[in-house]
Amino acid sequence: MIATMERVEIIDTAEALAEMVVNSEVAEMYRHFLYIMNTNRETQRKIKRFVQLKERFEEVQRFGRYHPDYKQVNTDVRLAKREMDMDEHVANFKRAEVELQNVLDEISVLIGHSVSNSVKVATGNPFFQTSSCGSGCGSGGSCGCSA
Known part of the structure; x- marks a missing residue:
């Protein structure tokens, strides 16, 4: 592969953009809430319990509702998931994760459309979908879509 000045500039710009994302407030909040979630004992207990019950559920799931413990394991895993999701630290982390993903999605759209x-x-x-309507809008294309 021949390295041209244009390619070097693109790589430099991409690295600068990545550096800006890594050092952004959104990424900092993501790392902060990840650290809190990973270091809080009660939160980790809830996550561990959910993971264990999920593994048990996957074992029972092979037989479906015909397994004698299916209903109990299904109930237990749902309750553990709810307990984990309602944990303040997990909820804060998930919100920060969504915010960071939205920033990355927005950057991807801007780069793609450039x-x-x-x-x-x-x-x-x-x-981030660019079409003003979904497929099969029923207007015969008068809305500007390609349907």
Whole structure:
């Protein structure tokens, strides 16, 4: 591969962008809440309990509702998941994770559209979809979509 000045500039710009994301307030909050979640004993107890019950559920799931413990294990795993999700530290981490993902999605869309507006960028977030309507809008294309 031949290194041209244009490629070197692109790599430098990409590294600078990555550095800005890593040093951003959103990324700092993500790391902060991750640390708190990972160091809090009660939160870790809830996570560990959920993981253990989830593994048990996966064993029982092979037989489905015909397994004698299916209903109890299913109930236990749902309660443990709810307990874990309602933990303040887990909730704060998940919010920070979503905020960071939104920043990364926004950057991906901006980069993709700087190449061409027809570039499809997989963000997993319907907010970033460029079409004003879904497929099969029923308007015969009068809304501007390609359906």
